[in-house]
Amino acid sequence: MKRRPFDSIPRLVARLGAILLSGAIFGLIPLPAGAGDKIEQPIEFPHDVHANKMGINCMYCHTYARRSRVSGIPPLRKCIGCHQSIESVKDKPRIKKLFEYWEKQEAIPFKKVHDLPDFVRFSHERHIQRFYFQLGRPVEEVCGYCHGDVRSMTVAEKVMPLTMGWCIDCHKKDHPVAKGSGETSHGPNDCWQCHK
Amino acid sequence: MERRDFLRALGLGGASASLGACGFTSIESGVENVQSYVNPEEFNVPGVGIYYASTCTQCEARCGIIGRVRDGRVLKLEGNVESGLSGGKLCGLGQAAVQHHYNPDRLRQPLLREGGELKPVPLEQAMKVLQQRTQDPKAGRLGLLAGPLHGHLRVPRGSYV
Numbered sequence: 001m002k003r004r005p006f007d008s009i010p011r012l013v014a015r016l017g018a019i020l021l022s023g024a025i026f027g028l029i030p031l032p033a034g035a036g037d038k039i040e041q042p043i044e045f046p047h048d049v050h051a052n053k054m055g056i057n058c059m060y061c062h063t064y065a066r067r068s069r070v071s072g073i074p075p076l077r078k079c080i081g082c083h084q085s086i087e088s089v090k091d092k093p094r095i096k097k098l099f100e101y102w103e104k105q106e107a108i109p110f111k112k113v114h115d116l117p118d119f120v121r122f123s124h125e126r127h128i129q130r131f132y133f134q135l136g137r138p139v140e141e142v143c144g145y146c147h148g149d150v151r152s153m154t155v156a157e158k159v160m161p162l163t164m165g166w167c168i169d170c171h172k173k174d175h176p177v178a179k180g181s182g183e184t185s186h187g188p189n190d191c192w193q194c195h196k
Numbered sequence: 197m198e199r200r201d202f203l204r205a206l207g208l209g210g211a212s213a214s215l216g217a218c219g220f221t222s223i224e225s226g227v228e229n230v231q232s233y234v235n236p237e238e239f240n241v242p243g244v245g246i247y248y249a250s251t252c253t254q255c256e257a258r259c260g261i262i263g264r265v266r267d268g269r270v271l272k273l274e275g276n277v278e279s280g281l282s283g284g285k286l287c288g289l290g291q292a293a294v295q296h297h298y299n300p301d302r303l304r305q306p307l308l309r310e311g312g313e314l315k316p317v318p319l320e321q322a323m324k325v326l327q328q329r330t331q332d333p334k335a336g337r338l339g340l341l342a343g344p345l346h347g348h349l350r351v352p353r354g355s356y357v
Contacts, residue, residue, distance in 0.1 A: 039226035068243035
């Protein structure tokens with residue numbers, strides 16, 4: 001009697017599982033940093049201290065968000081600018097490490113957490129200009145929509161999927177065009193706006 | 197049956213591998229480093245191009261060019277409209293000039309031809325070879341292959357060669 005493939009479902013499932021497992025082990029199937037994976041950074045920068053406790057606006061450090069496609073990791077000079085005068089934390093280990101990088105004039109090699117594929121064109125400037133400057137929404141809401149509640153994190157963690165479907169979900173919503181105006185529009189939904 | 201099993205496994209594996217990536221496009225999260233600076237100029241905004249006016253050095257003409265530099269890398273050269281010489285145009289030679297930075301065959305270090313092959317050598321050794329060959333009275337003729345040299349770069353060529 002010929003052996004048919006579905007004669008043994010458990011065996012089929014076992015084989016499939018083996019394929020996936022070996023794929024994952026050998027790196028053929030990428031195990032993505034899904035929501036919540038904490039990525040280790042050279043210095044564990046505490047956003048909770050800076051953004052929450054000190055109440056610093058996101059764009060004080062991530063200053064390029066309003067004028068560039070990227071929001072930018074602040075240049076080392078930005079950290080030193082404040083910390084050169086803060087006596088109370090001068091001897092903490094992370095601050096010491098910070099100043100070591102400054103002595104060597106070396107940029108801290110932070111790992112990119114919110115990484116979109118190269119074929120996606122995402123412009124921070126357009127989003128910040130619309131939601132923060134034009135509509136006047138609070139910064140924790142504007143940045144937090146995609147980046148999560150950063151004020152509760154130390155290093156940045158990816159909490160939103162940042163997939164195309166997720167972006168389109170928001171683009172489909174109708175937003176007011178300007179503060180106080182009755183006009184609404186939704187974000188661009190044609191392919192070439194993001195896949196230039 | 198062996199072949200069918202194999203093909204089945206291939207199909208299942210491929211399908212599950214491609215489907216596994218669904219919903220997680222940021223598959224490189226945590227892998228690459230972020231570009232960050234130490235003490236940049238104020239006008240240097242990551243992700244935004246800076247346009248510098250310069251001169252093309254690919255030939256004797258020396259056309260005025262505008263180069264777009266983003267994150268420290270020159271990406272495109274175009275003729276400078278205000279240049280009286282080229283009137284905003286740039287020939288193919290000028291467009292190709294960015295290849296000095298990106299072509300895999302670009303010169304990155306001194307090379308010395310030994311046994312018919314070009315071998316990378318440290319600069320000190322290259323200078324020593326040059327010194328020996330130019331000072332050797334029995335050396336015969338010396339050929340210098342260089343791009344068009346002007347100004348202070350031209351002086352050593354005139355004086356020593």
